[in-house]
Amino acid sequence: MPAPNQAALDFLLTRRSRPAKTLTAPAPSRDELMPLLEAAARTPDHGKLEPWRFIVLEKAALTRLAGLVGPRAEALGIPEDKVAKAHSQFADADLAVAVISAPVDSEKVPQIEQVYSAGAACLALLNAALAAGWGANWLSGWPSHDRTFVTEALGLAEHESVAGFIHIGTETCAPPERPRPDLDAKTSWVAD
Known part of the structure; x- marks a missing residue:
């Protein structure tokens, strides 16, 4: 029988993202952020390909990105409600980490698996x-x-893409629990 890490399992069974709009300063310092990046870098990466990288966006960088949203949205004809949401994602944040999918040439590992790693x-x-x-x-x-x-x-280089922006800050309120998937409907058992 394996020895469980009950604290880790309890955390995973109760984890809940915090809406980015409820996050405020302070955000982690560089020293506080480094162990979090180290943990992220331990993700499965298919034989040390490391097909991802991190761009830490501090307040000034996020303000710059917010300023780029409007002109780009206008060029694309993006509806105003989507423009406002994208602008506030950057303008209202104190820290975000852009996780960049950066696949590398590999004869063994398909690009899609490298994107999954990101x-x-x-x-x-x-x-x-x-x-x-x-x-x-x-x-x-x-x-x-x-x-x-x-x-x-x-x-970003032509072969790179954004896997996600991870916003990190001080939580102002805990969100209520939400309905979770029906595991019976989502799980198949194959015995033979």
Whole structure:
């Protein structure tokens, strides 16, 4: 019988993202953020390919990104409600980490599995922040999928994309529990 880490299991069974709009300063300092990034970097990465990287966006950088949202949205004809939501995602934040999917050439590991690894890094960073007592949320939105925006705003290479923006800060209120999936409806058992 394996020896359980009950505290870790209890955390995973009760973890809950905190809405980014409820996060405020202070955000983690660089020293406080480093162990969270270390935890995220322990995600499965298919033979040390490390097909992801992190861009830490502090307040001034987030303000700059917020300023890029409007002109890009106008060029794309994005509806005003989506523009406001994308703008506030950056303007109202104190710290976010852009997790960048950065697949590498590999004969053994398909690109899609490398993209999954970047997603796993997002979840690992989110969980590490929550476990450390911070409020955290994983966001994306149309700017993260717009090639021009991510190139201009973040300097991404052509083969890179945003897996997610992990917002981290001080939680102002705990969100209520929400309905969870019906595991009987989502689980199949194959015995033979």
